[in-house]
Structures are given as C-alpha cells and as structure tokens.
C-alpha cells in the first residue's frame with residue numbers, strides 16, 4: 001500500500017499561496033483548483049492528500065496526527081504551543097504581533113493595564129516579561145474596537161498592512177514578534193515518514209522567496 005502524506009492547509013488566501021508552493025515543489029493535486037466546496041483532495045501519483053481546515057485548527061490536526069504535516073501561522077504556534085515540530089519558515093503571510101492603541105494613549109504604570117486580545121497567552125507572557133500587571137479582555141475578533149469604546153487601554157493583535165489600525169485612528173506602540181507561516185510536522189509522522197517529510201521540506205525550502 002502506498003504511504004500517503006496527509007497535509008493540512010489553512011483555508012483562505014494564505015492557503016492558496018501555500019498550495020502553489022507545494023505544487024511548485026513537485027506535489028501537485030490539480031483537483032484542488034476545481035471550484036467547489038470539497039475539503040479533501042488527493043493525488044495518488046504524488047501520494048499526497050491535502051485538506052483545507054480553519055487556519056487556527058491546522059496545528060490541532062497535526063498535533064493529533066490527523067495530518068502528518070501542515071502549515072500554520074507562528075501566532076498560533078506561540079499562542080497554543082502545540083507539541084509538534086516546526087520544520088521551515090515559508091516566509092508567507094508575513095505580519096507582526098503588536099501592541100496598539102489610540103494615538104493619544106499614555107501608559108500609566110501605577111494602574112493595571114487593560115489589554116484586549118485574541119492571543120491571551122502571548123499577551124500574558126509578553127507583559128510578565130516586563131513585570132507589568134494586566135487585565136486581559138479576551139475577544140474573538142474586531143479587536144480594534146476595544147480601545148475606541150473604552151473596553152481596554154490597548155490591544156495585542158496582528159498587524160499586516162496597518163490599514164485596519166489607520167482606519168480606526170489607532171497606532172502601533174510596540175512590536176512583540178514578527179509572524180509568518182511555518183511548515184509543521186506531527187512528531188511520530190516525522191519519525192515514521194521521515195524520508196518523505198524530509199524530501200518535502202527540502203523541496204519547499206527551495207521555493208521560499210525571502211523578502212526582508
């Protein structure tokens with residue numbers, strides 16, 4: 001029986017770029033380009049099976065072995081610390097995790113800082129490192145509204161082009177960490193499908209275009 005590699009791709013714009021990279025690396029699966037709502041695609045010649053999952057779920061599929069490898073944002077890896085191997089920086093989906101607020105914000109260090117974010121663990125770790133006391137307000141999206149409505153003093157969120165901040169009269173005060181898409185592998189797949197995963201990693205690395 002052929003040993004397929006199961007690959008979890010982040011559904012959406014980033015996922016399409018990631019798939020293009022796999023295709024250029026020699027792992028095509030033409031049916032994936034058909035315009036339908038299927039989620040699983042395979043190419044038995046190349047022995048690859050791709051599936052589209054919610055970007056924040058890729059690491060779960062890989063950690064639990066439902067996927068051998070996948071592509072996840074560094075933000076998700078830092079936030080959830082899944083037990084996986086990080087194999088390669090694909091240099092796609094580049095953005096940064098940053099602290100932002102209204103442009104007139106001034107930090108009063110005598111007070112607990114109220115921070116709205118989706119990334120609770122990254123936020124707690126960052127402020128613990130600065131010995132700054134915070135009150136985390138966990139939100140699920142549209143984080144930028146929080147300081148405008150007085151729900152928080154600052155936000156910790158992803159900034160890509162900066163347009164969302166600008167259009168809401170907010171600005172970046174600190175950059176926490178740069179983010180990009182990473183190739184990740186399940187730990188046991190990495191052992192038992194070592195040759196194939198090493199081959200994919202090697203071929204993908206040749207497709208990475210560094211844009212610093």
Ligand code: PRP
Pocket residue numbers: 140141142143144157158159160161162163164165
């Ligand atoms: C992300 C992030 C910002 C926006 C930043 O939101 O939370 O809102 O993108 O991009 P920009 O700097 O290019 O404007 P996403 O689209 O993931 O949705 P969300 O608001 O639900 O988190």
